[in-house]
């Protein structure tokens with residue numbers, strides 16, 4: 001730390017991204033990326049856009065928003081595009097939270113929420129998940145806070161139903177409820193259908209997971225025109241060109257190839273069922289996931305040691321050290337071949353000398 005860092009940041013603990021190894025020797029099942037390449041249409045569009053990099057990107061992200069509006073059945077004024085959904089989540093903390101309106105989110109959830117709270121000097125409450133890692137909806141009723149819910153939740157993969165979300169929206173009419181849908185399309189119900197009914201709802205989504213574009217950094221949010229206007233005030237006060245022109249073009253290309261995304265989602269769901277079954281056969285408990293990862297624990301094998309052995313043998317999964325989840329590993333669902341290789345390695349470890 002330099003002597004120049006402001007006092008209020010002296011205790012700031014930044015977000016720790018999952019490992020991104022520099023070599024290709026690992027099967028990467030640790031950061032919930034897609035095992036499939038981006039749509040060919042996305043790649044072609046990005047290449048074309050690269051030829052015009054002398055120009056600024058469109059600050060309105062118009063084409064992308066029009067396309068998204070069409071797909072999600074809302075007006076383009078109800079959509080904001082951002083540099084990954086992380087950026088719009090940060091904008092939401094900036095726009096809708098302060099000491100009078102603190103943030104609230106689960107104790108076990110996406111790790112960035114508490115970092116965004118800290119960096120924006122926003123007080124926050126962590127609401128404990130139940131023992132079975134589900135969200136207890138009653139804990140979120142009329143709490144006078146800006147609520148952030150990852151649905152499905154990370155790293156558990158467990159989702160709330162639409163009626164449970166609606167109950168939370170109804171009970172907090174004077175507060176924003178952010179539903180972070182990073183994993184839509186994999187079985188959970190989307191809350192987008194409720195945006196015209198509840199003016200306190202903001203739904204965030206990303207191209208990083210099911211659309212195979214994590215490296216392009218493209219996210220967006222859908223809400224009422226007024227909420228989106230507020231977020232745009234923050235955006236134009238920080239970086240109006242937050243989405244670069246190659247990414248914008250790639251995003252439109254990906255949206256023109258919806259069949260590809262839908263096909264990949266289907267494959268991931270099949271591979272998730274396969275992975276869950278095979279893990280259970282080997283004695284793991286696996287939480288019911290509606291995302292592109294599973295969260296699993298074994299009564300006999302120490303999760304951290306298992307993570308390390310897998311890594312030593314070329315398979316990366318994610319282990320978190322938080323007390324409540326230290327016995328679990330989060331395993332991203334890859335291609336069938338990747339999952340078969342994962343089980344091959346897992347079997348050697350489990351049959352070998354005890355860990």
Ligand SMILES: *Cc1c(COP(=O)(O)O)cnc(C)c1O
Nearest residue numbers: 084085086110150182206208219
């Ligand atoms: C991956 C993820 C995000 C962030 O995704 P971006 O790559 O920034 O779009 C946000 N929330 C959850 C729950 C995620 O898993």
